[in-house]
Amino acid sequence: AQSVTQLGSHVSVSEGALVLLRCNYSSSVPPYLFWYVQYPNQGLQLLLKYTTGATLVKGINGFEAEFKKSETSFHLTKPSAHMSDAAEYFCAVNSNTGNQFYFGTGTSLTVIP
Amino acid sequence: GAGVSQTPSNKVTEKGKYVELRCDPISGHTALYWYRQSLGQGPEFLIYFQGTGAADDSGLPNDRFFAVRPEGSVSTLKIQRTERGDSAMYLCASSPTSVPDTQYFGPGTRLTVL
Numbered sequence: 001a002q003s004v005t006q007l008g009s010h011v012s013v014s015e016g017a018l019v020l021l022r023c024n025y026s027s028s029v030p031p032y033l034f035w036y037v038q039y040p041n042q043g044l045q046l047l048l049k050y051t052t053g054a055t056l057v058k059g060i061n062g063f064e065a066e067f068k069k070s071e072t073s074f075h076l077t078k079p080s081a082h083m084s085d086a087a088e089y090f091c092a093v094n095s096n097t098g099n100q101f102y103f104g105t106g107t108s109l110t111v112i113p
Numbered sequence: 114g115a116g117v118s119q120t121p122s123n124k125v126t127e128k129g130k131y132v133e134l135r136c137d138p139i140s141g142h143t144a145l146y147w148y149r150q151s152l153g154q155g156p157e158f159l160i161y162f163q164g165t166g167a168a169d170d171s172g173l174p175n176d177r178f179f180a181v182r183p184e185g186s187v188s189t190l191k192i193q194r195t196e197r198g199d200s201a202m203y204l205c206a207s208s209p210t211s212v213p214d215t216q217y218f219g220p221g222t223r224l225t226v227l
Contacts, residue, residue, distance in 0.1 A: 004155075032214055043117070043204065043218035044156070051214050090155050094214075099169045101146070101216065103155030 002027045002093045006104035014112045019063075019078040021107045023091030026072065033074040034092040034101070035065055044090065050074065061085070086111045115139065117219035119205050125225045126195055134190040134222045138207030145188050146216060147180055148204040156204055162188060163211055195226045 007022040025031055032051045036044040048059025055067040061084075065076045074091060091104040118137045126132050138145050144163055148156035158172040162182045170180070177195075182188040192199055202223050206216040 009153075036218075041220070043220045044206075045218070046215065049214060092155075099144075099146075099161045099163075100158045100172065101156075102158070103148075105153070105155050 002029075002031065002098070002100075002102045004091050004093050004102055004104035006089075006091050006107050008107055009105065010108045010110070012110040012112055013081045015083055016080050019076070019081045019085065019109065021076040021089050021091075021109065023065075023074045023076065023104060024072055025074060025091070025093045027093055029098075032094045033065075033067060034094070035059065035063070035074075035076050036090045036092060036103075037061075038088040038090065038106075040087075047076070047089075081109075081111045083111050083113065085109060117205055117207050117217050119203075119219040119222050121222060122220065123223045123225075125227065127227050128195060128197060130195050130226075132192050132195055132224065134192075134203050134224070136188045136190070136205030136207075136219060138186060138188070138205070139209070139217055140186075142207035142209050142217070143185070144208035144211055145182060146206040146208070147188070147190050148206065150202040150204055150221070152201075159190070192224075195224075197226045200224055200226045 003026045005024045034049045035047040048057045050057045050067045058064045090106045092101045094101045120135045147159040150156045161169040165185045177193045180190045202221045204221045206218045
């Protein structure tokens with residue numbers, strides 16, 4: 001069974017500050033891990049993904065995430081928040097044998113000018 | 114190129130009515146997924162197609178929900194005898210391969226059952 005927990009349904013940061021969105025997963029098989037961003041009235045857009053290989057993954061818009069197997073975590077970070085980063089962020093898990101993606105409940109990021 | 118499109122963008126219906134939601138995947142994508150997203154929640158898996166066949170429909174909540182993809186491209190999600198609890202955003206995604214590592218999402222259809 002696979003599942004995702006996103007700690008913090010709402011996160012506020014000042015413009016220019018570090019962004020940290022938390023994601024912990026549960027998986028009985030090697031996971032594929034994803035972060036998606038959803039802007040109002042738009043579909044989900046892939047930010048980054050981890051499948052195999054390097055555990056530090058870089059994505060679009062300056063975001064990155066690190067797969068930590070020992071902590072079952074895949075936290076999303078960005079060194080300096082921009083106003084345009086305000087959106088809903090979803091973490092998701094799958095595996096190389098599964099067709100089902102399991103999404104977390106999302107974290108709404110607010111960027112304060 | 115064109116992304117995944119979904120029609121209609123909004124659908125308002127009355128309890129007990131039948132609705133169809135359409136998804137046009139990216140051309141050439143063999144895999145297609147349907148999700149339901151309730152307010153304040155993440156997307157919830159409904160069904161997965163590989164080509165024309167439903168490879169996994171374990172997420173469909175009950176037999177009022179059905180989906181087809183007769184020619185391996187466009188898919189239709191069908192909901193019979195709609196209930197107020199069916200109100201949600203219905204998302205479609207497609208993928209170029211059967212390996213589940215990349216999905217491209219459409220903008221969704223907002224379904225409201227009065």
